[in-house]
Structures are given as C-alpha cells and as structure tokens.
Amino acid sequence: MRVLIVEDELLLAEAIQTGLRRASIAADVVHDGDTALEHVSANDYDVVVLDRDIPGTHGDDVCARIAVEHPRTRVLMLTAARTLDDKVTGFERGADDYVAKPFEFPELVSRLRALERRNQPVAPPSLEAAGVRLDSFRQEVSRNGRQVRLSRKEFAVLELLMRADGGVLSAERLLEKAWDMNADPFTNTIRVTISTLRKKLGEPWVIQTVPGSGYRFDGPRG
Structure with missing residues (x-):
C-alpha cells in the first residue's frame, strides 16, 4: 500500500509518515x-x-481534481476543520473519508486500509495459503504454526504477493507499492x-x- 501525505505542518507530516511506515x-x-x-x-x-x-x-481543489x-486514488481528508458543514x-468535493484533528493513529491506519480495500476484490484481513498465514491487522506471519518475524518491507512484499492470488507482480510494481519515492529503482532491493x-x-x-516477468506466491489463497 502506498500513501501520499499532504500536510504543511512539518513535524506532524513527519510523525504521520513514521507511523505509517511502522505499519508497513x-x-x-x-x-x-x-x-x-x-x-x-x-505515482500510483x-x-x-x-x-x-x-x-x-x-x-x-486538490481533492476535486483527484476525484x-x-x-x-482514494482521498482521506485529515484536517482541523471539524464542523458538520466542513465535513459535508x-x-x-470528492473525499472518501474525513478525519478531524486531533486524531488517534490506530484509527487512521484502519481507515486507510479500509479505503485500500475498496479498490480490490473483497479479501479477508487474514490470508492463508501453502501453510503461510498472514494477519494484516496484527502484522503477524506464521508458517505451519511457526511464527515468522519479518521486517516491515518483507511483510509488505509478502502481503502484496499473497493478495495477488497467484498473479505475477513485477519488481517495479513491488517497488512502487512497498517503498516510497526515495527508493532507487536500479538497486537489487527487491531481489x-x-x-x-x-x-x-x-x-x-x-x-x-x-x-522476465517478476514474482508470484505459489499457492491458492485459503
């Protein structure tokens, strides 16, 4: 999942970015x-x-143009304008969701994941195939009952591959969805x-x- 944060308060923008990265x-x-x-x-x-x-x-106006x-691309307005008229x-203008400041970070993450799911076929929060179980909300992975500790990027890549349901994802697509704009597309990061x-x-x-094409998770979703 890839998100763009548009926020002119520098410290808040950095805090949101750090928190989202911790959530893979x-x-x-x-x-x-x-x-x-x-x-x-x-960018996609x-x-x-x-x-x-x-x-x-x-x-x-940014929201209206994106719509x-x-x-x-979904738009979540995160703003201090909190009256009913502001929300309406x-x-x-085309917002898909609206969260007023101050906000609770776990709620923001949950709302982002809910918006992401709107653009995808209906899929459960937990995926299981070939003995691998991935829980996107708890950020947990196991293989045949054995817990597997993954980095945030490893978790993000595995989730993308499992949600592709056997489809092939190119290295470019994985890099685009799991890394931010600072990633170097010419590195061997994906490999x-x-x-x-x-x-x-x-x-x-x-x-x-x-x-010549990319990578796939070899097992039907369960």
Missing part, C-alpha cells in the same frame, strides 16, 4: 497542493491523506528482499521467480 505502509510527504497534484500524476497512490488548509492549490483525474463540503523472505518462510519455497 509506504508513505511520501509533500507540503503544498501544487506538489501534491504533481506527485499524484506521477492508493490513498492521499490530505489537509485542507495548505499552501498553493487549496486542499478542497476527476484519478478516480481509483469535504465529501462534496534481496525476496531472497530473505524465502529463507525466513522456509522450504518448500512459496515465492517463485517468473523469468
């Missing part, structure tokens, strides 16, 4: 509306966390992450390499 969510940060629109046009974001009162293009130009206006995942999950390997 790739997060980029911008501080004004114009840069936000540029990033949304250049699942959700934009959008403050309304930001420099440059106003948050309401028209990028309909698969936000939804009228190393896949190799580490295989070792931690153990044999028989459940992540297969498809030459």
Whole structure:
C-alpha cells in the first residue's frame, strides 16, 4: 500500500509518515497542493491523506481534481476543520473519508486500509495459503504454526504477493507499492528482499521467480 501525505505542518507530516511506515505502509510527504497534484500524476497512490488548509492549490481543489483525474486514488481528508458543514463540503468535493484533528493513529491506519480495500476484490484481513498465514491487522506471519518475524518491507512484499492470488507482480510494481519515492529503482532491493523472505518462510519455497516477468506466491489463497 502506498500513501501520499499532504500536510504543511512539518513535524506532524513527519510523525504521520513514521507511523505509517511502522505499519508497513509506504508513505511520501509533500507540503503544498501544487506538489501534491504533481506527485499524484506521477505515482500510483492508493490513498492521499490530505489537509485542507495548505499552501498553493487549496486542499478542497486538490481533492476535486483527484476525484476527476484519478478516480481509483482514494482521498482521506485529515484536517482541523471539524464542523458538520466542513465535513459535508469535504465529501462534496470528492473525499472518501474525513478525519478531524486531533486524531488517534490506530484509527487512521484502519481507515486507510479500509479505503485500500475498496479498490480490490473483497479479501479477508487474514490470508492463508501453502501453510503461510498472514494477519494484516496484527502484522503477524506464521508458517505451519511457526511464527515468522519479518521486517516491515518483507511483510509488505509478502502481503502484496499473497493478495495477488497467484498473479505475477513485477519488481517495479513491488517497488512502487512497498517503498516510497526515495527508493532507487536500479538497486537489487527487491531481489534481496525476496531472497530473505524465502529463507525466513522456509522450504518448500512459496515465492517463485517468473523469468522476465517478476514474482508470484505459489499457492491458492485459503
């Protein structure tokens, strides 16, 4: 899952980004509306966390443009404007969800995951196949009952592969969804992450390499 945070309060933006990364969510940060629109046009974001009162293009106008130009990208307004009229206006401009500041971080993460699911086939929060069980809410993975400790990026990659339901995901797609914009697309990051995942999950390997195409989780979802 990849998120764009649009927030002009620098410390708050950094805190949200850090918290999302700890939840295995790739997060980029911008501080004004114009840069936000540029990033949304250049990247495949699942959700934009959008403050309304930001420099440059106003948050309401950013929301309206995303709704028209990028309909698969969800918008969660995260703002100090908390009256009923404010919320109604936000939804009228195309927001998919609205959270008023101050907020509880676990609720923000849950709402982001709920918005992400709207763009995907219905899938349970827990996935199980080939003896591997992944719980996205508890951030836990096990193989044949044995707990497997994964890094946040390893967890994100495994979740993407399992939710693909046997489909092949390219290294570029995995990098785009599990890392932020600071990731170097020319590194061997994906190859190393896949190799580490295989070792931690153990044999028989459940992540297969498809030459010239990418990787897939070799087992139907249970």
